[in-house]
Amino acid sequence: xxxxxIIAGNWKxxxxxxxxxxxxxxxxxxxxxxxxxxxxxxxxxTSIDAAVKAAAGSNVKVGAQNIHWAENGxxxxxxxxQMLKDAGVEYVIIGHSERRQYFGxxxxxxxxxxxxxxxxxxxxxVCIGELLDEREGGHTQKVLFTQLEGGLSGITGExxxxxxxxxxxxxAIGTGKTATPEMAEETHCYIRQQLGDMFGQEVAGKIRIQxxxxxxxxxxxxxxxxxxxxxxxxxxASLKADSFADLIRNSIK
Ligand code: PEP
Numbered sequence: 001x002x003x004x005x006i007i008a009g010n011w012k013x014x015x016x017x018x019x020x021x022x023x024x025x026x027x028x029x030x031x032x033x034x035x036x037x038x039x040x041x042x043x044x045x046t047s048i049d050a051a052v053k054a055a056a057g058s059n060v061k062v063g064a065q066n067i068h069w070a071e072n073g074x075x076x077x078x079x080x081x082q083m084l085k086d087a088g089v090e091y092v093i094i095g096h097s098e099r100r101q102y103f104g105x106x107x108x109x110x111x112x113x114x115x116x117x118x119x120x121x122x123x124x125x126v127c128i129g130e131l132l133d134e135r136e137g138g139h140t141q142k143v144l145f146t147q148l149e150g151g152l153s154g155i156t157g158e159x160x161x162x163x164x165x166x167x168x169x170x171x172a173i174g175t176g177k178t179a180t181p182e183m184a185e186e187t188h189c190y191i192r193q194q195l196g197d198m199f200g201q202e203v204a205g206k207i208r209i210q211x212x213x214x215x216x217x218x219x220x221x222x223x224x225x226x227x228x229x230x231x232x233x234x235x236x237a238s239l240k241a242d243s244f245a246d247l248i249r250n251s252i253k
Contacts, residue, residue: 003208005224006164006231007248008040008063008125009238010093010212011047020047024054026241031059036252037231040091041238045079052088063091063125066099069112081120092117093233095127095151097170107150114151118159125164125210125233126151128191132171140169141190148194157203160195165209166233167191172213174235181222181229184211188228217246224251 015023020043031039042063043051051062068078084092094117095110110126117124128147130140144167152160167188169179179187188209196204211223212233223229231251238244 003206003230004038005036005251005253006038006040006208006210007234007251008042008091008093008164008166008210008231009234009244010065010096011041011043011239012065012098012235013044014239015043015047017047017050021050021054023239023241024051024060027245028055028058028060030241030245031248034059034248034252037248039248042091042093048084048087048089061090062088063093063123064089065093065096067092067094067113067117067122069109069116071116081116081122084122085120089122091123091125091164093125093127093166095147097127097129097168097173101170107147110147110151111153114155114163118155118162123162123164125166127166127168127212127233129166129168129170129173129213135169135171140187144187144191145194148191148198152198157199160199160203161206163207164231165191165195165207166212167209168212168233170213174214176214178214178216178219178223179211181219181226184223185226185228188226192228215247217243217250220247220250224253 040061040063042065064084094113099105114124130143134143192204208230210231210233211229215232215234216237
């Protein structure tokens with residue numbers, strides 16, 4: 001069974017609610033004919049409601065950028081799975097490298113957030129990826145193995161089929177340096193092999209693995225053309241309707 005390409009825009013800490021409404025309205029008009037790519041935008045929490053309302057009835061879905069694992073309680077500043085669900089969110093990014101780098105995210109907290117998302121019926125996008133010195137030191141596979149093992153601990157094969165993995169080499173995020181399609185494919189292939197060892201080949205063959213890291217309209221086609229690359233998690237290029245719509249169109253396999 002072919003895996004449907006998924007392109008998700010991670011807006012990070014950009015776009016007010018007013019700006020989110022405009023961006024989603026522009027985007028949905030530009031991509032309304034596209035059915036072969038799943039399209040997701042992930043605004044900051046305060047802009048989710050505006051994005052959900054603007055995207056209603058279109059082929060643009062809305063995701064969040066983080067989630068807390070507790071159902072509710074004394075966790076100042078945090079947002080629960082149920083709150084996201086109630087706000088109309090469908091996807092949630094978990095373990096982005098910026099969360100790992102600046103906010104102390106670990107494989108253990110990734111795993112807790114992942115379980116909370118699944119329990120609430122949210123679709124998780126779990127981010128993994130190596131730092132530049134880890135790649136240069138030849139440790140990429142070991143780093144990815146550890147992130148997969150820890151982040152996906154206790155997850156069943158059935159649950160895994162609904163989880164998207166985003167492979168984002170940290171050295172390529174927001175730097176303009178993209179992994180070559182061949183380099184990315186080699187790593188995606190390794191990730192799928194590991195998923196096969198963990199969950200069986202049949203499940204691994206169904207899991208969508210996105211690439212992320214300076215993906216743009218002009219390099220999307222060559223990346224997504226690779227056998228094991230099933231879409232992209234996009235930062236900078238998702239902030240303008242034109243560039244994001246072009247990227248989505250160029251990702252049609
Ligand atoms: C990201 O934030 O996940 C990302 C890939 O950013 P960029 O596309 O800007 O490199």
